[in-house]
Every structure is written in C-alpha cells, then in structure tokens.
Amino acid sequence: MTVLIETIGLTKHYQAGEGVVAALKDVSLSITPGNFVAAMGPSGSGKSTFLNLIGCLDSATHGSYRLMNEDVAALSHDRLADLRSRRLGFVFQSFNLLPRADALANVELPLIYRGMPRRQRRERAAEALAAVGLADRMHHRPTQLSGGQQQRVAIARAIVGSPDLILADEPTGALDTRTGLSIMALFQALNQGGVGILMVTHDPDVARYAERVLRFRDGRLIADETQIPANVAKALEALPEADDAA
Amino acid sequence: MTSPLPPIMSTARRGIDVLEALRGALAALSANFLRSILTALGIFIGVAAVIATVAVGEGARRQVLAQIQSLGANLLIVWGGSATMGGVRLGAGGRSNLSWDDAAVIAREIPEVQVAAGSIRQTFQVVAGNQNWSTIVLATEPDYFIAHEWVADGGRLFSPEEAAGGRKVVILGATVAEMLFAEEDPVGREIRIRQTPFEVIGIMARKGQNPTGQDQDDTVFVPYWTARRSVMGASRANARQVGVISVKVHEGEDMAAAEDAIRALMRQRHRVAANEPDSVSIRNLSDIQATRDASARTLSALLASVAAVSLLVGGIGVMNIMLVSVTERTREIGLRLAIGARRRDVLAQFLLEAVMLALLGGAAGVLAGMALSHILADVAGWPVLVRADAVLIAVGVSALTGLFFGYWPARRAAHLDPITALRHE
Numbered sequence: 001m002t003v004l005i006e007t008i009g010l011t012k013h014y015q016a017g018e019g020v021v022a023a024l025k026d027v028s029l030s031i032t033p034g035n036f037v038a039a040m041g042p043s044g045s046g047k048s049t050f051l052n053l054i055g056c057l058d059s060a061t062h063g064s065y066r067l068m069n070e071d072v073a074a075l076s077h078d079r080l081a082d083l084r085s086r087r088l089g090f091v092f093q094s095f096n097l098l099p100r101a102d103a104l105a106n107v108e109l110p111l112i113y114r115g116m117p118r119r120q121r122r123e124r125a126a127e128a129l130a131a132v133g134l135a136d137r138m139h140h141r142p143t144q145l146s147g148g149q150q151q152r153v154a155i156a157r158a159i160v161g162s163p164d165l166i167l168a169d170e171p172t173g174a175l176d177t178r179t180g181l182s183i184m185a186l187f188q189a190l191n192q193g194g195v196g197i198l199m200v201t202h203d204p205d206v207a208r209y210a211e212r213v214l215r216f217r218d219g220r221l222i223a224d225e226t227q228i229p230a231n232v233a234k235a236l237e238a239l240p241e242a243d244d245a246a
Numbered sequence: 247m248t249s250p251l252p253p254i255m256s257t258a259r260r261g262i263d264v265l266e267a268l269r270g271a272l273a274a275l276s277a278n279f280l281r282s283i284l285t286a287l288g289i290f291i292g293v294a295a296v297i298a299t300v301a302v303g304e305g306a307r308r309q310v311l312a313q314i315q316s317l318g319a320n321l322l323i324v325w326g327g328s329a330t331m332g333g334v335r336l337g338a339g340g341r342s343n344l345s346w347d348d349a350a351v352i353a354r355e356i357p358e359v360q361v362a363a364g365s366i367r368q369t370f371q372v373v374a375g376n377q378n379w380s381t382i383v384l385a386t387e388p389d390y391f392i393a394h395e396w397v398a399d400g401g402r403l404f405s406p407e408e409a410a411g412g413r414k415v416v417i418l419g420a421t422v423a424e425m426l427f428a429e430e431d432p433v434g435r436e437i438r439i440r441q442t443p444f445e446v447i448g449i450m451a452r453k454g455q456n457p458t459g460q461d462q463d464d465t466v467f468v469p470y471w472t473a474r475r476s477v478m479g480a481s482r483a484n485a486r487q488v489g490v491i492s493v494k495v496h497e498g499e500d501m502a503a504a505e506d507a508i509r510a511l512m513r514q515r516h517r518v519a520a521n522e523p524d525s526v527s528i529r530n531l532s533d534i535q536a537t538r539d540a541s542a543r544t545l546s547a548l549l550a551s552v553a554a555v556s557l558l559v560g561g562i563g564v565m566n567i568m569l570v571s572v573t574e575r576t577r578e579i580g581l582r583l584a585i586g587a588r589r590r591d592v593l594a595q596f597l598l599e600a601v602m603l604a605l606l607g608g609a610a611g612v613l614a615g616m617a618l619s620h621i622l623a624d625v626a627g628w629p630v631l632v633r634a635d636a637v638l639i640a641v642g643v644s645a646l647t648g649l650f651f652g653y654w655p656a657r658r659a660a661h662l663d664p665i666t667a668l669r670h671e
Contacts (some may be wrong), residue, residue, distance in 0.1 A: 057584060057664045078588045085586020086254075096581045096668065100277050112266050113586040114254060128253055156584070200550045 004164055004196055005031040005054060009063035021051040025219040026063070031198065033164060036191045036229065038177040038207040039187035039200045048169065050216065051200045055088055055167045056080045068164065068206060083202050085113050089158030093170035095150045097157075098140040104138040107156045114161060132186060148179035154184060165196040172206055178239055184209045185232040250646040251512040274571070274608075285567040286607030289647060292556025293608045293640045297615025300636045304556040304624060305629035318394040320360075320501065323529040324491040324508060341594065341621075342366075343516060343525060343570070352493060354387075355511055358504035360496045363389035364470070364488030367476055372466060374426040374437040381422050381440060382465045385473030393492040401433040401448030409469040414476065416444040420452040442476045444468065501530055519586050557643060560607065568600050568655035579659050580667025582584045593660040601654020602644055608644025612637050637671035 012024040024046040029035055038132050039047040052058040053065060056072055065072045067087060075083065084090075089110075097106045107125035113143070116124070129138055132152040142150050151171060158166050172180030188209060191197050199210060208230040215223035260274045319667035326342030349364035362428065370377055384390075387409045391397070398417065409416050423432050432446045453462040468477070484488035495504045505528050512518075525629060572579070579592055616637075619630040 010356075032320065052665050055584070078590075079585070081586055081588040084584060090581075090584050096577060098578060098581075100273065109582070109586040111254075112263055113582075113588070113591060115261070115263060116254070118266070124251065131251065159251060161586070162251045 002033060003030045004033045004035070004068060005029075005198075006066045007063060007169060010050075010065055011062040012046075013056070014062040022219050024053070024060075026220045029214070029221065029224060031165075031196065034191065035212060036187070036197045037212045038200060038210035039198065039214045039216060040204070040207050042202060044218075045216040046219040047200045049199065049213075049219075051167055051169055052216075054165075054198060055090065056084050056130065060183075070079060074087070083112070085110055085161060085162045085166050089161065089163040089166045091151070091154050091166060091171045093157050093166040093173040094160070095125050095147075095174075096155045097150055097153055099142055102139045102141050103134060103153045103156075104141070106153055107160050110157060110161050110238075114227050125156070125160055128158065128160040129153070131159065132238070134155045143170075146179075147175050148182060150185055151175065151179075152186065152198045155183070155190075159190060159195065163195065165198060166190070168197060168199040170201055171199060172201070172203070174189045178236070181232055181236050181239070185236070188229065188232055262591060264594075264598075265596050267591075268602075269404040269596050271602050279573075280498055281567060282603060282606075285563050286560075286603055286610070288563045289557060289604050290560075290611040291613065292560055292561065293611025293644055294618060295556065296549060296553040297612055297624065297632065297636060297640055298630075299407075299552075300546075300616040300628040301615070301619035301632045303545055303549065304631040304633055305623075306566060308631060309571040309629050310444070315393030316643070317530070317571030318492075318494065320497060320499075320507060321529075321531050322493040322495060322496045322501065324348075324493060324512070325338060325527045325529065326489070326525075338634055342487055342489050344491055346488055348512065348515060349459070349488060349491045351515065352491060352508055352511060353457065356507045358495050358499040358507065359493045360490055361392045362493045363387050364485065364491045365390055366470070366473070366478065366489040367465075367606055370439050372422065372426065372437050372439050373433065374432070377426045378392050379422060379425040380513055381425075383473065383477065384465050384467050385470045385478065386467060387470050390467075390492055391492040392662060397451050397452065398448040399451040403448055404467075406471050407595070408472075410471060410473045412475050413469065414442060414444045414472055415447045415469065417448040417450060417467040419450050419463040419465040419467075420444055422466050422649055423449045439466075439468070440477050441550050450642070480597060505530060509665050553643075557647050560604070560644075561647040564600050564604055564648055565651040565655060567603070568652050569658070571599070572596065572655050572659040575659075576662065576667045576670040579662050581663045583662070583664040584668065589660040592662075593656045596656035596659045597649065597652050600656065601648035604644045604648025604652075605641070608641050608647075611644070612640055615640075 008028045010024060010027040011013060014021045014023050022184065027046075027050060039050060041047045049058070053060055054067075056067070059073060070083070072080070072083070075202070098109070101109075104122065104125050107128050108121050111121040111124060120219075126135070126138060129135060132155050133151050134149060134156065137145060137149060137153075140149075142153070145153065151174075155166075166187075171187075172183050177181065179185065187197055197210070199206075199244070201207055208227075209232055211227060211229050212226060213223070213225050214221060215225075324344065326344035344364065344639045346364050353362040363386055365384055367382050367384045369380060370383045371380045372383070375603055388406060391403055397403075399420065401417070404415065404419060407413075416439070418426070418432055418437075426432065426437060427435065432449060432587075435446050436443050437446060438444070449466070450463065456462050459639050470488075493504070493508065495501055508528060509524050509526065512526045513524060518525045582592060616632050617630050622628050623630045
C-alpha cells in the first residue's frame with residue numbers, strides 16, 4: 001500500500017528567550033491515503049506543531065518527513081509552496097476568508113497560484129462550492145454568510161485543488177454544536193470520496209468521527225489508536241432541538 | 247454525498263499571473279479608496295507642478311530662441327570703441343571710430359566672414375502726405391539684409407547701384423509702413439526725411455521685438471551714401487563713419503576665431519598700441535543665447551530638484567501606506583502563502599499595488615499639469631509647451647518611485663512566516 005505521509009523521529013525545537021523549547025519530540029508515524037486522522041491533546045502538547053510540519057509551513061529541527069515519497073526537508077521555499085498548492089488543503093478555526101471577496105473568489109484563490117486560466121478556475125470553484133452545498137451562495141461575501149457557511153466556503157477552498165490531504169486546525173472550534181456536526185458530516189463525506197484528513201482538535205466529541213486518533217502530550221506522541229468512526233447523522237438526530245440549521 | 251473534484255492535470259511550472267495580480271491590486275486600492283487617493287496625492291502634486299512648470303519654461307525658451315533667431319544666425323555685431331581725440335577717450339557714447347572701410351576690409355581680409363555691412367542710425371521725423379512719424383533711419387548697404395537674414399515683404403531691396411550711387415530710395419519697416427500708409431501699399435509712393443523726398447521701393451518683412459524689447463520694424467532703410475549726402479549731413483571728419491558693423495560668419499565656421507580675427511584686424515587698422523585695450527567690442531548673439539540656455543538649465547535643475555523632493559515625499563507616503571497595508575493584511579498574506587502562493591507571488595502582488603498607486607498619482611498629475619498649462623496659456627497669456635518626453639519621464643519616474651518605495655514593504659510581506667502571519671490578530 002502506498003504511504004501518503006511518513007515521519008521518522010520528527011522533532012521541532014523553538015528558540016524561546018534564553019532557552020530552547022522542544023515542541024515536538026521524536027514522532028514517527030505513517031498515514032495512508034484517504035485516512036481520516038484526528039490529532040488530540042491539550043494546548044502545548046505539540047499537535048499544532050505537528051500539523052504545521054505536515055502542512056509544510058514549518059521545517060523540522062531533526063528527523064525526516066516524506067510527503068508522497070518526497071523528502072520535504074530538502075525542498076526550497078518555492079517547491080514547498082508548489083507542494084502545498086498541489087497536495088494539501090487548509091481549513092482553519094477562524095475560516096480565514098478574504099472579507100472583500102465573494103465566496104466564489106475565495107474558493108478560486110488557490111487555483112490562481114496554480115496558473116489556471118480564469119474561466120476554468122471559476123468553473124471549478126463553482127463545482128467545489130456546489131460540493132459543499134453552497135451552490136446558491138456563490139456571490140455572497142463572508143459577512144453575508146453564517147459561521148457554518150463560511151467554514152463550508154473554506155472547505156470548498158481546501159478541496160478545489162483536489163488535494164491528497166486536508167489539514168484542519170480546530171475546524172469546529174468557532175461553531176456551535178449542531179453546525180460543528182454538520183461540518184464533521186461534510187468531512188466524513190469528503191473522506192468517503194477519498195480525500196485524506198488530518199484534523200487537530202482538543203474536543204473528544206469531535207475526534208469520535210475520525211477513524212484514527214493520535215494523542216499528543218508534552219510534544220510526544222503517546223497514543224495512536226484506530227477506531228470505528230461515530231455516525232454523524234445519528235448524532236445530529238439525537239440533538240435535543242433543531243436550531244436554525246447552518 | 248460528496249464526490250471529490252477531478253484532479254488537475256497541468257503540472258507545468260507557472261509564472262506570475264500578471265492580469266490576476268493587476269486585478270487584485272486594483273481591488274485592494276479601491277477597497278481603501280480615500281486612503282489610496284490621499285497617498286497618491288503627494289506624487290500627483292509633484293508631477294502636476296513639474297509638468298506645468300516645464301511647459302511654461304519650455305514655452306519661454308522657445309520664445310527667446312525665436313527672438314534670437316529673428317536677429318540672424320551666425321551674426322557678430324562690431325561696436326566701435328570710443329574715438330580718441332588728442333589723448334582724450336570720449337567714452338562709449340562718443341563718436342564711433344568705425345568706418346565704412348573697416349567693414350569692407352573685414353569682408354575682404356577675414357576668410358570666415360561671409361558679409362560685413364556697416365550701418366549708422368539716427369532718429370528723424372518722416373512724413374508722407376499729411377502723416378508723420380518719428381523713427382530710426384538706418385543707413386546701410388544691401389549686405390546688411392543678408393547679415394540679418396531679413397527679406398522684403400513687398401517691393402524690393404536696394405540694388406548695388408542704388409547703394410553706391412546715392413539715389414533717394416527708401417525701404418520701410420513694417421511698423422513705419424503701417425503708421426504712414428495704414429492699409430495702402432506704399433511701394434512707389436514718396437516720403438520725406440528732413441524735407442528730402444525719397445521713393446519707397448520696398449517694405450521689410452515683420453521681425454518683431456529683439457530680445458531687449460525694441461521694435462525692429464520701427465525703422466526705415468536708406469542707402470548709406472544717399473544718407474550721408476542728403477540727410478545725415480556728414481562733416482569731413484566723419485564722412486565715412488559707421489556706428490556698427492554687422493558681420494555674418496559663414497555657416498559652420500568658428501565664431502570665436504572670426505571674432506579674434508576681427509579684433510586683431512581692427513587693432514591694426516586703428517593703430518592700437520600693444521598695451522592698450524581693443525578698439526572695438528564685439529557682441530556675439532550666440533553668447534546671449536548661451537546665457538539664456540545657462541539660465542534655462544539652472545531653472546531646469548531647480549525644477550528637477552523640486553520634482554525629486556516631491557517624488558521622494560510621495561514615495562515615502564507610498565512606502566508608509568504599503569507598510570500599513572502589509573500589517574493590516576498579515577493574515578491574508580499568511581493564508582495566501584499557506585494555500586500555495588510563492589514568495590515572489592506575494593512580492594509581485596504588493597509591488598504592483600505600490601506601482602499602481604504611484605502610477606495613478608503620476609498619470610492624474612500629468613493630466614492636471616497639462617490642464618494647468620493650458621489655463622496659464624489662456625489666462626496669463628504665457629506661451630506654454632507640454633513636451634511629450636516630459637510626460638513620459640514623469641509617468642516613468644512615478645512608476646519607478648512606486649517600485650523603489652514599494653519594494654521594502656513587499657519584500658517584508660513576502661518573507662512573513664505563514665504560521666505567525668496566520669495567528670496575527
């Protein structure tokens with residue numbers, strides 16, 4: 001079986017004042033394509049550092065990281081940017097949409113950096129928005145959308161380049177329970193379509209929907225468990241009362 | 247529910263999407279419309295002022311140039327020094343020591359000289375019918391018109407026979423013709439100078455003012471020997487005296503060499519001792535031109551420094567606002583870097599924004615400067631000339647200002663750490 005991600009002894013040190021902080025210590029693991037992985041742990045446990053390293057936003061102090069069999073440590077800034085644009089999609093807790101651009105333009109953004117012609121770009125962005133259920137909101141600006149809709153736009157932006165892996169940093173952290181669940185439902189649906197997901201969360205209720213959970217503490221990977229993901233649809237039904245759906 | 251989008255096939259290395267960057271820059275500038283306008287204002291004012299002042303300066307320069315050229319090209323005017331009478335020098339206002347023969351000798355002896363024509367002038371009242379006018383009577387020979395590149399507008403100039411034979415003919419300057427004959431054609435008519443009747447044989451083409459503001463057309467021309475015999479009442483002592491000699495140097499010859507030769511020749515003819523100063527002074531009209539050019543260059547240098555200062559101030563404004571923009575949009579930059587923008591994409595984005603800001607200011611400044619020039623031309627009546635190269639330089643320099651002052655903020659944006667930038671509040 002092919003391996004999407006492989007880390008060996010991945011370690012990250014930060015210079016903090018006089019001392020050196022070891023944010024991540026000796027993490028070795030591999031993730032197969034299409035895996036839905038949740039990284040858990042309290043703040044300062046190293047899970048975000050791990051996400052940044054996997055996302056090619058940061059480089060490791062020691063250890064190796066291979067993405068699709070490519071040694072990331074050896075790559076230039078430009079090649080890392082290319083790798084991010086072709087292989088990865090990012091989803092953030094605070095959505096990070098451009099406030100003055102409409103949903104379509106926000107989703108289009110990654111394709112600009114892949115040199116795609118405008119017309120093709122807009123078609124593809126529209127498809128991505130349709131895939132997250134926002135076909136009728138393409139020309140709304142972020143301020144005209146609810147939190148859940150904004151996160152959907154962000155997810156559309158993450159999948160528009162058909163990445164191998166979506167990196168999600170607390171994707172439900174800014175949303176209420178019901179809306180959070182609908183986002184998890186979307187992730188599960190995307191995952192069933194074949195996209196790998198690495199999601200950082202501190203919330204065990206959210207981690208339930210992944211098929212694998214990594215637990216971090218003090219920079220170390222302390223547990224790596226496979227589980228049967230919980231069914232989001234049932235959880236949604238079980239919610240006491242239906243607020244306005246996102 | 248959700249099927250993934252098909253993979254993107256093209257993996258070609260890409261350049262920077264300039265059109266898209268342009269669109270983005272425009273969007274960013276219009277998002278902060280008032281701020282963009284205010285930032286561009288510095289460059290706008292600088293460029294507008296420069297375009298207008300250059301137009302005025304150029305207009306004035308052309309006017310002066312035209313005046314100087316109206317006097318004749320390659321022209322040297324030889325002025326007599328004061329005559330010396332019994333060891334007493336009579337001063338510049340005294341009688342001239344130049345003679346008719348000096349002119350002939352200059353023309354004959356100095357190879358650089360094309361023609362040399364002596365002339366003498368005196369103010370008289372001239373009368374035609376019941377009209378009279380006080381004007382300058384200039385007594386000279388046909389070569390004078392060659393030296394001064396002056397042609398007749400109607401009728402003809404003197405023939406050599408008329409010049410030598412003392413016939414009573416006169417050529418009127420345009421102003422005199424107007425004063426004495428109004429709309430009528432004066433050629434063939436008669437005017438009187440000091441009771442002596444003269445036949446009008448021609449009218450000179452209009453020359454306008456000379457650089458000192460005198461109307462060159464307020465003159466009548468009579469043959470030298472006619473004037474000496476019948477009007478200017480020559481005494482024996484100064485029968486062959488002339489006031490100035492107009493010398494035309496052959497095209498392409500060295501004016502300075504001709505001047506030196508004339509000086510030396512005049513010293514010899516006037517028997518000036520080795521320790522005494524020159525007997526003549528020579529005015530070279532290209533010297534006047536050079537002086538004007540020099541003052542024009544001083545003015546240009548002044549304008550250039552004003553332009554440089556205003557562009558510097560404008561550029562610092564651009565840099566300031568770009569730094570603010572980079573700080574405000576730190577998260578956006580982090581996001582762009584995370585989703586695949588290379589450093590050079592971010593650099594190009596902010597650089598283009600700065601250049602467009604400066605260029606918009608510059609282009610608006612050019613338009614305002616041109617409008618201002620036309621207003622000055624209409625209202626103040628100044629001759630103005632907007633030069634195309636000044637416009638191009640102004641636009642180019644404002645673009646360069648944007649590039650120069652936008653580089654540092656853009657570089658700062660491009661080198662942001664995406665993780666830190668994404669956490670920026």
